[in-house]
Amino acid sequence: MDHETLSQILLRRQEIEQELAEMLKQTGSDFTLDDIRRVIYEEEDQNDLAKIIPMFDSGQGGVELNNIMEVVMDAWNYFPHKALGGISPAEKSLE
DSSP, X not given: OOOOOHXXXXXXHHHHHHHHHHHHHHHTOSOOHHHHHHHHHTOOSGGGGGGTGXXXXXXXXXXXXXXXXXXXXXXXXXXXXXXXXXXXXXHHTTO
């Protein structure tokens, strides 16, 4: 498996942000990208990931839910976490 560079990680983070923003817009969510960033940054355990999914709840079908889960998992791995000293799990893998 190839290891990503910091610039690749930051680029992927931007792509994820765009995907999340578009999904929030499509679902008519009252939540923002900052709300998602805050949940991830302030996480205390893996169960906090489940707090993000309802932000996209518009009664969509299983296919949409799978897409949401995939992007949310990417966000979890590429967005900074306070518990990791303000870096993402992807950045932590560079150490």
